[in-house]
Amino acid sequence: MKGAKRSLLIITLTVPLLAACKASTTPKAIEQLDTQPQANHLKGKASVYIQGIETEGDLIVLDFVAINAYERKIKIGDRNNPLVLIDSDGNEYTTIEEELNLQPYTSNNFRIAFSGSEKPKNRNLTLKINSRRDNITSPKITVDNIPLKRGKRVEFATYQPRQIKVANTVVHHPNGSNFTVQEIRFYKQQIEVDFEAVNGFKETVDLAGFSNDVPYLEDEQGHKYSFVPNLNSQFTIPARQTVSGTLQFAGRVPESVQQLSLYFNYQQGSDYERTNRPRIIVANLPGTGSETTTAINQTDSETLAVSDSNTAFVPIEKSLNLQVNHPDGSVMRITKIAVTDNYIETDLSIVNGYRNAVTLNSHSSRAMVLRDNLGNTYKLAPPPQNPQLSIEAEEALQGKFRFLGRIAPNAKTLTLVVNEGNESRTNTTQPYMAIANISLTDTEAENIATLPTNQTLDLQVNHAHGSVIRLKEISFQNDSIITNLGIVNGHRSAIRLNVSRDLRLRDNLGNIYNLATLPQNPEVKISPGETLNGQFVFLGRISPQARYLTLVTNDKYGSEQTTSTQPKIAIANIPVTREQPSEILETNPDPSKTVEVTETSEPTATASNKADSIPSSQNVEQQFNHPNGSVLQLKEVTFQDDSIVADISVTNGHEREIILNQSRGFLLRDNLGNVDYLATIPQNPTVKIPPGQTINGKFVFLGRISPQASSLTLVTNNKHGSDRDYTTQPKMTLANIPVNQ
Numbered sequence: 001m002k003g004a005k006r007s008l009l010i011i012t013l014t015v016p017l018l019a020a021c022k023a024s025t026t027p028k029a030i031e032q033l034d035t036q037p038q039a040n041h042l043k044g045k046a047s048v049y050i051q052g053i054e055t056e057g058d059l060i061v062l063d064f065v066a067i068n069a070y071e072r073k074i075k076i077g078d079r080n081n082p083l084v085l086i087d088s089d090g091n092e093y094t095t096i097e098e099e100l101n102l103q104p105y106t107s108n109n110f111r112i113a114f115s116g117s118e119k120p121k122n123r124n125l126t127l128k129i130n131s132r133r134d135n136i137t138s139p140k141i142t143v144d145n146i147p148l149k150r151g152k153r154v155e156f157a158t159y160q161p162r163q164i165k166v167a168n169t170v171v172h173h174p175n176g177s178n179f180t181v182q183e184i185r186f187y188k189q190q191i192e193v194d195f196e197a198v199n200g201f202k203e204t205v206d207l208a209g210f211s212n213d214v215p216y217l218e219d220e221q222g223h224k225y226s227f228v229p230n231l232n233s234q235f236t237i238p239a240r241q242t243v244s245g246t247l248q249f250a251g252r253v254p255e256s257v258q259q260l261s262l263y264f265n266y267q268q269g270s271d272y273e274r275t276n277r278p279r280i281i282v283a284n285l286p287g288t289g290s291e292t293t294t295a296i297n298q299t300d301s302e303t304l305a306v307s308d309s310n311t312a313f314v315p316i317e318k319s320l321n322l323q324v325n326h327p328d329g330s331v332m333r334i335t336k337i338a339v340t341d342n343y344i345e346t347d348l349s350i351v352n353g354y355r356n357a358v359t360l361n362s363h364s365s366r367a368m369v370l371r372d373n374l375g376n377t378y379k380l381a382p383p384p385q386n387p388q389l390s391i392e393a394e395e396a397l398q399g400k401f402r403f404l405g406r407i408a409p410n411a412k413t414l415t416l417v418v419n420e421g422n423e424s425r426t427n428t429t430q431p432y433m434a435i436a437n438i439s440l441t442d443t444e445a446e447n448i449a450t451l452p453t454n455q456t457l458d459l460q461v462n463h464a465h466g467s468v469i470r471l472k473e474i475s476f477q478n479d480s481i482i483t484n485l486g487i488v489n490g491h492r493s494a495i496r497l498n499v500s501r502d503l504r505l506r507d508n509l510g511n512i513y514n515l516a517t518l519p520q521n522p523e524v525k526i527s528p529g530e531t532l533n534g535q536f537v538f539l540g541r542i543s544p545q546a547r548y549l550t551l552v553t554n555d556k557y558g559s560e561q562t563t564s565t566q567p568k569i570a571i572a573n574i575p576v577t578r579e580q581p582s583e584i585l586e587t588n589p590d591p592s593k594t595v596e597v598t599e600t601s602e603p604t605a606t607a608s609n610k611a612d613s614i615p616s617s618q619n620v621e622q623q624f625n626h627p628n629g630s631v632l633q634l635k636e637v638t639f640q641d642d643s644i645v646a647d648i649s650v651t652n653g654h655e656r657e658i659i660l661n662q663s664r665g666f667l668l669r670d671n672l673g674n675v676d677y678l679a680t681i682p683q684n685p686t687v688k689i690p691p692g693q694t695i696n697g698k699f700v701f702l703g704r705i706s707p708q709a710s711s712l713t714l715v716t717n718n719k720h721g722s723d724r725d726y727t728t729q730p731k732m733t734l735a736n737i738p739v740n741q
Helices: none
Strands: 017-019 029-032 038-040 046-056 059-068 074-078 084-087 092-095 099-102 107-115 124-129 141-147 152-155 162-165 178-186 190-198 216-219 224-228 242-250 259-264 280-286 316-325 331-339 343-351 369-372 377-379 396-404 413-418 433-439 455-462 468-476 480-488 504-507 512-514 531-539 548-552 570-575 597-600 618-625 631-639 643-651 667-670 675-677 694-702 711-715 733-738
Touching: 038 141, 046 124, 046 141, 059 099, 059 124, 099 107, 178 259, 178 280, 316 433, 331 413, 331 433, 343 413, 377 396, 455 570, 468 548, 468 570, 480 548, 512 531, 618 733, 631 711, 631 733, 643 711, 675 694
Parallel strands: 017 107, 029 152
Antiparallel strands: 038 046, 046 059, 046 152, 059 107, 074 099, 084 092, 084 124, 092 107, 124 141, 162 178, 178 190, 190 242, 216 224, 216 259, 224 242, 259 280, 316 331, 331 343, 343 396, 369 377, 369 413, 413 433, 455 468, 468 480, 480 531, 504 512, 504 548, 531 597, 548 570, 618 631, 631 643, 643 694, 667 675, 667 711, 711 733
């Protein structure tokens, strides 16, 4: 959330006048010079500027301004440590003043008389303040090259206030805070800095918390200019708020200064990302000598309006279609980015494809952040109702997410990062995801890939134990992929297809899309001989770069063994067909978790798919005579959506009862090796036939004929049958049964 801007209260420097001696009433010639002798205390506590110098008899009279930039009263001189003028011959001239003081954060005009043992001569003088000691309340200052000319009053150049608009100065701290200088104004006795500060940290930050570590300006010559505090003397910024206004620094910047640096918490601050006392340095600010400064016509008591924004800033807004998939099945997608003068806003959609609730902004080391290519961090202003960005299992979170701070001027790209540090963890409630290379230089909308077109398919895979899975249709939604599946359990036992939550889709990039849980059947259990038809929803939007998919059951622990009740079945090379990019589709925040299925106790035909190519029914006249006297006749084969029906007649010519389906050995096998087992006949599961009797009927073999099959083989007692004339488990085979696809 963007904080309301507010101006900081500025204390204006007062200028009480102290007269140390009476001015002469005798008119003198005045010589005006273009320079002005001045000096600053290296620690920024005081500054002195010479305004004029003249002689009065044997006295030297000096006019100067002294500025106290310290929070305590300072001494300019006293009887034990007087002001001293020294000429180029080494002669000293001292003042008779008892004590000269400056109150905190004030400036005074002084007119001081100096006397010495020698008469004043035309020489360059040096003013020494507190020459005998230098401490925090008695700063030592030396002003050189003060020209004295007897019989004349020398006056020095009038300081011309100047101003400069500042561009490209934003500085970012690892805790998410950033500071932007917008304009600087140089006056006779102070410097004003217009700024905007954004606190991207979760706590209030303090930029001037210690009395011995206050903000200051420093020029390239090492001179400091101390901060003049206001009512917000600690210069605090509330959590995730923006503050703008004007800072004031005491002192006069020489006109030759080319560069300045601004320091906050330099001595006791920290560069740590969790600190609330950030060390911030804004370097390479233009000084008074910069060619781009312009004159200010106002007096010192007048100030310019605060610049509302950096004039060089250009807002950016663009549409995107960037996405990342986590190995646990979660998907994060960014569809739009808007860069403003003090925050970055993104349109995000995150789908939790994990089995448990996940958090995306749990604490500072696992926060959702933006990071530019320069290493600057922009921290999220989380929604108050969900600060940790928690998402329940199989739910989605969508909206506008705001990251605080002005973008760095030279930033070219951004990376959106979630739960940094968890890169190697795939089974976690704090998933690491990162969307990199979000371009800021190209403001044109990128080519936005539309969702793939919905497809009618006819893809099928047969498992070795007789189960068949068939993909009829696939459709792509903004937060899910929906498949129309038909699954036949051709095994003798119940099978489970989602034992470890691993019935899923996988694209060619390795991204996975987990099945949304079926509340009444979470493991997708199918009883023997039954068929399951319905729409299955897989969580997450298809990756824009995906070209094909693979559907797999029991991906983690499934088996291809004929005895397995957890079959691993994979339909590969499911095409992903896209049209030309056109527009972004609106994101649905709540992926459907309902799968409607139809369960039948017996294999039944379902509605034909448009792309189906079920072979036509075929009249067949094939017969097999076994040595034990039994006869197998196949009359007709009918192909259905989930089964193959064979019209069969079997005569038992043996003297004993025979069995045709020992160990599930009565089956059909196509030329590809796929097996379709006989659906269990409840009253006669092993298909027993008494001696001398005949069975006629339609036998149902579970599973839809493979689209690539061209022929079938019918076999009885496939595993343990015999060709001997005395066997009661005859193995009879009818091969090359044609399949007219």
